[in-house]
Amino acid sequence: MQGEILFLCVTVVTAGFAIAIGVIFPALGQGKACAKALEGIARQPEATGPISRTLFVGLALLESLAIYVLVVSLILLFANPLLKYVFK
């Protein structure tokens, strides 16, 4: 039983750390993108339309990185494929 409990603990801790670390860098990137887009809009207000459209596409591509981490940790928590080997 010890091994199984250890496995569960490690899974949960790993999922928590994965989401914590994996969200930092996409967040930094998104902040940078937003700041630059705002600068561009402040400098050239008539270009708001194209800039915000491109910004949305870029933010979506950046966000998908964080979403990959979310999916991985959700799989670890709710649909861990290794569980059936541990709990026979």
Added chain:
Amino acid sequence: MEFLTTKIYFYLGTLPVTKTVVSTWLVMGALIIASILATRHLKFIPGRWQNILEMFVEGIINMIEDMSPHNGKQLLPLVGALALFIGSANLAGLIPGLKAPTSDFNTTLALALVVFCAVPYYGVKNQGWKNYLKVYITPSPIMAPFHIISEVTRTFSLALRLFGNILGEEIVIAILFILSPLIVPVPMMLFAIFTGVIQAYIFTILTIVYLSAAIEKEDSAEG
């Protein structure tokens, strides 16, 4: 709590009919009935419902023509249907008893596969086999595997992005609901409306980017 699997209602032969399927059919039915009712008596001076639909159609056409001029009419059926279905599917999760069909990976993967198949279709239709396949071997034939890999991975990322966003929102609401069911989930649910619409917009605009890159002749194959 099970978020990644869905409840099976009943079996149709050997096919399991899940909550996702039921919700999808309800959303589809609502959309079909609404559009039939709105377009039953089309007038030259539009009434209220016709006005809303015309606004939507014109908005989609403008979105497409910003990306690739002169292709608005051609791409409208696919892109408009995707936008309408994903938008209402995302919002359907807020109705009690329904599950957002897009919080199931099968639905989003199916939608992304539609885009995956539509890209070569519109590419070949607009510039012929030869010109379309030429994109794969530019700048040199060594790049062909990378072009193919990028097409496959972008399909997966399209599916995963929609799925992860909607499911994440649903989980946040569910957890807040467990903690204190009275008023606390309401701001998050309002935020979920915003996220649902934004995700539908992003799926649509990425579809337009991919399709317009396939349609355009020679130059600009980014995206």
